Amino acid sequence: MTMNTGQPEKIEGVIRLPSDLPNGWKKSSLAEVAEIIMGQSPSSEYYNTDGNGLPFFQGKAEFGDLYPEAVKWCSAPGKVAQKDDVLISVRAPVGSTNLAPSECCIGRGLAAIRPRHGIPPRYILHYLRSIERNIDSLGTGTTFKAISGKTLREIPVPVAPPEQQKWIVAEIEKQFSRLDEAVANLKRVKANLKRYKAAVLKAAVEGRLVETEAEIARREGRSYETGAQLLQRILETRRSQWQGKGKYKEPAAPDSTDLPELPEGWVWCSSAQLFEWSSGVGLTEKSQRTGPYPIYGGNGISGHHDEYFVEEPTLVVGRVGAHCGNVYVTKSKCWITDNAIYAKSFPNDEPLEYLQIVFTQAGLNRIAAGSGQPFVNQRMLNEVSIPLPPLDEQLRIVKEVDRRLSLLRETEARVNANLQRAERLRQSILYASFSTGI
CATH class of the missing domain: 3.90.220.20 (DNA methylase specificity domains)
Incomplete structure (x- = not known):
């Protein structure tokens, strides 16, 4: 039966x-x-x-x-x-x-x-x-x-009989009207969550999300390494470890004329001062897509490979197309495709997650070029100005952003589940209408 x-x-x-x-x-x-x-x-x-x-x-x-x-x-x-x-x-x-x-x-x-x-x-x-x-x-x-x-x-x-046809339509649309109102409310919640995420990231890079290192050091009566001192230490390390051809060329600092004022202890710098950008490598048709090492492209992890060419965790940016400007942090050895650009010669003690916040908040898709497929390149990324706080403050910012966005993701998951439930209910109403007349 x-x-x-x-x-x-x-x-x-x-x-x-x-x-x-x-x-x-x-x-x-x-x-x-x-x-x-x-x-x-x-x-x-x-x-x-x-x-x-x-x-x-x-x-x-x-x-x-x-x-x-x-x-x-x-x-x-x-x-x-x-x-x-x-x-x-x-x-x-x-x-x-x-x-x-x-x-x-x-x-x-x-x-x-x-x-x-x-x-x-x-x-x-x-x-x-x-x-x-x-x-x-x-x-x-x-x-x-x-x-x-x-x-x-x-x-x-x-x-159905003529009168029942009209009644079925009216009943479906009455129930759908209620569902539509609930769905509209859920979509408003999603829109608010998106605005909340943008507000969290904006506060993070403006020094308004956590107590600044300058405030903590003043209260505790101690000194601290400022963002400017951290940047100088990074530049000195890069200069001393230079092994390239020719004379070392000092990376350009950003033009801070029109940049907003930063909190005490912060400094503006360019990504070129912190590290170099490099393009990923294409996978041939014969390349195996299975293995222990993740493949990172413009849309995050897109498969696995049996070999790797990037050994350390790094920052990856989607280079072209629909995923242009997406920012990811790799966790281990991996392969990075030619749909992405990654950071190399990265400072060992600089938290990748803080720069992920900065580049995400910068909205790289907004600076993308191209009338057809949007794209970003190393030059564009080098020109992104980075607000650099003291190292301990960066770590606190990363922790607080992660805490808040984790709560946001949980809420968003519940909203999405309810949207799916509403769609299933919509289909159930339709199915019942034409089998039992509701």
Whole structure:
């Protein structure tokens, strides 16, 4: 005996309705309850962005929660949907739905579903959303998935009595309204968490997160190594250990003219004064992606390798693309790909995590260059100005940032879990609506 979940079953490429629908319901097909209009892309010469003609929708890219947003118009439409027709994506991805906000032109990535027999469009919309994954599984194609008009027309539909159809739609939307309010609140919490993280990082690099070393030393009546003295010690060490070709070239200090004033005991420096940047190394097709050593790229750990070329923990920055400017700290020997830049000749006693905070707060993606794929390079990173506090203060900052962000991550995990729970509940409401009538 199988339990009726209300979700149609896909067997051998066919969606089948549960056998025990409520009394008074009947099984039908989409073609029997609605007219199906497959989209057709008009010639590009008739496209425009000036609002001339009908709104032109091509696929899911323009979809919103309920209605699509027009970014193009068509002055000579081929296939036209009417207001409140159900729009369904039939090409990569398959199954997503919206309602037509007005008369509009539809491209070949969409089909319009126009209910017959007085069936409310939102009844069909909500039903199709309840089986979206099933519809997607019917897609075929090697380059991208699509479903044909024939497949679309054969989708089975459970048809409730007319009055119950209206009641089901009203009940779904009443419950969804409550869910939407809860989800909106959760998203506001996520936005606040993001702002809180930015505020923590900003306070950290401005000397406002923990008590400064100058304040502690004054209270305890002792001296301390200032940021300027720490920087001088680092520069002297680098100079004495220089083994390169030619005369040692002193790294450039930042221009502090327009930089904000720092707390007592802090100093501005450049990353070039602290260490050198180097690009990672590409992996060939034959390289093994298994082994004990992590592979770091622009998106963090992207696999493991059977060899390494960076022996010590270091700072890694995503170099190009969507992960440009992401900052990571490696924990051990590793391989760093050519999608990343890493710090070498790093001061042994300088905490990597503090510089991770500095570079993350700097928002490296904002200084990235490139009109297509954004990128950062060694020159750009060398020009980032670093607020350098005393070493003990850096360690306290790292500890406090980690404490606060750990609490933030726990809260964010709970928020994400509740968002996922809300989506599951949304699907449960839809499934129940078309199996038991709620």
